[in-house]
Amino acid sequence: MTERTAARPPVRPRSGRRPLPPLIFLLVLALAAGAVWWTVVRQDRAREAAQAQACASAEAAPPSLEPSSVLVRVFNATDSSGLAGQVAEELRARGLTVNEVANDSGRRQVEGVGEIRFGARGRDQARYLSAYLPGAGEHQDTRATAEVDLVLGPQFTGLATVEDVEAALVPDEDVPTGC
Known part of the structure; x- marks a missing residue:
């Protein structure tokens, strides 16, 4: 009997190299x-x-509020006497509720056109009032009421015109969704 062996190809030894x-x-x-x-x-x-x-x-952008719902105290921090009274009358003529008119007795130094002081409950009223006095600084204090103080500064020349206030209060049409 003859043995048949299948012809196998020779096995190539591995070289140890990885396939690059x-x-x-x-x-x-x-x-x-x-x-x-x-x-x-x-x-x-x-x-x-x-x-x-x-x-x-x-x-x-300031919120659009009913002017009579904004309670304001007007203070004069300038050397011009009677300025707070004049501004208070103009604010009353525009429908805002002015509770007090006096000289500023606060210890804060007011610079520029003025300052709007408010408590946590008066944030929206302060933003609304900022349309009347553009460029005014803001200062949040610890008061518990929604009453807002408008303190007139040394560079105050006048309130914004009615048209400017209305334009500032118009909601922005380009507000993206999700805000």
Whole structure:
């Protein structure tokens, strides 16, 4: 009997080298995926920053309130006598409720056109009143009422015109959704 042996091809010994082309392909694929991820994250952050900026400018617009619901005390921090009384009369003529008129006895130094002082409950009233005195600083104190103080500063020249106030109180049409 003769033995038949199947002809097997000789086995090539392993050289110990790893297949380089697949490793290079995987590395390039990982770098491309990382670059795409980085670009998406950057674009998302830029979109969120633009949204936050748009919402901040929309928040800066004063609320539209009924003028008679705004309780104001007018104080004069200038050397011009009678200025608080004149401004109080003008505010009353525009429908605001003026409770007190006096010289400023506060210890705060008022600079510029003036300052609007308010408590936590008077934030909306203060923002509404800021339309009447553009450029006025704001100072939140610890009062518990919604009453707002309008303190006239050394650079005060007059209240905003009725048209300017109405224009400042018009809601912004371009407010993005989600604010």
